[in-house]
Amino acid sequence: MHAAVRGIVFGTVALSLALTTAACGSADEAGDNADSKKDKKGPLTIGLLLPENQTARYERFDKPLMEKKIKELAGEDTKILYSNAKQDANLQQQQVDTMITKNVDALILDAVDAKSVSSSVKKADDRDIPVVAYDRLAEGPIKAYTSVDNPRVGKIQATSLLKELGDKADKGQIVMMNGSVTDPNAKMYKEGAHSVLDGKVKVGKEYDTKEWKPENANENMKGALSSLGKKKIVGVYSANDGMAGGVITALKGAGFAKDEMPPVTGQDAELNAVQRILTGEQFMSVYKPYVPETEAAAKFAVALAKGEKLDDIATSKTDSESEKGVPTIIVKPLPLTQDEVKQYVGKAGFFTAKEICTAKFKDACDKAGIK
Structure with a gap:
């Protein structure tokens, strides 16, 4: 009886965040906006902010898988700065500020509170630090997004x-x-x-x-x-x-x-x-297959850190409440x-x-x- 679940075919879902092939807004130009990163010398520095540690997946799978893929793409000398917000939205905003102070080349963010973090995302964007929304669609000028369906x-x-x-x-x-x-x-x-x-x-x-x-x-x-x-x-x-x-x-x-x-x-x-x-x-x-989801985040972050466009990485576009046409990869859950x-x-x-x-x-x- 349980195995029958695998045979279910789901139709197209009208998402509250629209996945669309039409591109508009600042996120669509993520590669163009990151030109200042192209001349960077030395190893990249990527920031990684995860939301909580009550759910074992973040420390057990998401973090190590992402770190492995980032270094595979950008080199073993890549610096990865990590913090966990422990389900505290205020703490996470402070962590974003720290990443900005340390001038990371890109930031992967799994938001505790998708709306309240928007001002922090804007601060990062103002400092030319591209933000990849991971697993949850953070508000603000994010440059890429990956999650499950x-x-x-x-x-x-x-x-x-x-x-x-x-x-x-x-x-x-x-x-x-x-x-x-x-x-x-x-x-x-x-x-x-x-x-x-x-x-x-x-x-x-x-x-x-x-x-x-x-x-x-x-x-x-x-x-x-x-x-x-x-x-x-x-x-x-x-x-x-x-x-x-x-x-x-x-x-x-x-x-x-x-x-x-x-x-x-x-x-x-x-x-x-x-x-x-x-x-x-x-x-x-x-x-939820963590390998393709974490690899998507790593690919987005490294490309953005290098000032590269995301056209060959993204498979769709997403509209959030504040951004249109965000380059996106959505993974199928089972x-x-x-x-x-x-x-x-x-x-x-x-x-x-x-x-x-x-x-x-x-x-x-x-x-x-x-x-």
């Missing part, structure tokens, strides 16, 4: 949940645990999910979870259980794996036994989530249920069998054919 993520989660519910979809209610309102991706996940779920299942309670924090999702889920009652909840749409962990803890606390746990979705294919999927505690996650875990084990951007199959999860790994 975010509405598709929501569609994958919702379609998987509906298929797992089957006839139960008509016999109860689901809880929707969306992400933070400061993250533009959260809005797209939610819209993608609603496009599938609306009219097919009743949403009993829905939350926009502050800062994506598992503890906030846990409190929200306790509230939903109190409001709706344990027996009426047949499934939970959770926008990512961290929140899914908080949701599952609340469900266990409410007395759900393992064999009666409602299906809970997730995203990011975190190690704890992969292990929960193998044991049946969590129904599914979404695997569903991850018990049936899919085995095929990714050991691949770049995923965990090894040794990492997954600790003593506690050996039986689950054996059952899934992971050795």
